[in-house]
Amino acid sequence: MSRKAGKFEWNMVELPDGITTSNGNWYHTTSEEIQRYIPGLLKKHDLEKIVKNADYWVSSCNGMSLILYLVLVLLSLNPFLSGVICLTFFLFWYYNTSAFVTPVLNSVARLFHFDGFLYVATAASLIYLSMQGNESATWVGLALFFMFKVGLLKMLLSWISVKTNKNKAPRQDRILNMLLVRYGIKEGLYSGNIQNMQDSLFKTINYHKTRNKNK
Template sequence: MENFKRGRFEWQMLELPDGITTSNGNWYHITRDGIEKYVPGLLKEKPLEQIIQEADAWVKSSNGLALMLYFILVYATVDALWAFIISLGVYFLWYFNTGVFVNVISTPIARLLNKDGFIYTVSGVFLIGISLNDLIAGVGISVEFNALWYGLGLFFLFKVGLLSLLIQFVRNKFFDKPKVPKPDRVLNMLLIRYGMKHGILTGKIEDMEKELIRIANYHKGKKS
């Protein structure tokens, strides 16, 4: 399902009888027909592929957001250690509550933060700038050199996904799995937001949320 063209990763999705999976490794326990029943008429306004790709971007948005925040803080002359701590704090807050922040207006930003080219380019520019401290000092910006090592560490934690893998390991080892997986919660909120935008929802949000939970549990029950 993964497609690489000229060395560049291209996002793809695959519709299956019991859900939708993507090349980012996310699984959504709802089908095209389920979405049509959940938010009638939405797929006439927005292609399914675009909705799922946007949901994927929101699922991973904590990575790019926290990393960019770190670079902004250190270039704003915040102490590197404090910038590191704040960035981690924002990451955990966003990671565990992504669904709360999902909205249509900010979706293009979430998609941008999920683009490898953007993250690699911006991170490279910021890290090189830190290493050339004398040069950026000439324009009135003073960044501690140890910010470079904190930045590299966060890059591997966030962009490479090491922190996300650690969270999943700890959760699977010591905690019960959530009733509704994160991708389903994010997609749920995105569908509701789009339904509201296009005037499809008419006071049935709570019923729709319960229906999505029912569908997700039904498909998980079939697997087990």
């Protein structure tokens, strides 16, 4: 992770066993393996750009859930019911993000990851709610903002997934895998059956996970 003049700068480092990013995500694959399963993709799309977009999708559950809450309370829905809907949506999106990943919507995922957008939207909404005397909506909104911004719920679910789904590919790997597959489809670069490509990528992920445990 690097900071320049107080500004966060995203970066990634490719290691023999995978790719790590400044957002704290670890992807169990390498450029060599991506090139092997989707030949020619990295000539059309920079690896750093692909991984950065994967990071946006990984964190999108926080921003999308927060904005959903703000929209609901601004539409005068009960703040506690809005909070329940928001958390329910978070769980749904957290566990199903990979099903919706597509290069076409990378800019949308990036928007919900962008701090400037989230800060302005949250501040403006909570100030308005406070001025309207809706203290419950304001306090619930502040609590959700803190929880999503710090990533407390996401960290809890990640910990639970590690403990209960040891043989399942991590969420970030499933997201990157689907993004790679859909980039391949978009560029007409995938070879053979799509399911075989996904299976090959997951085998690589599981190989690295097993290798790391045996070290």
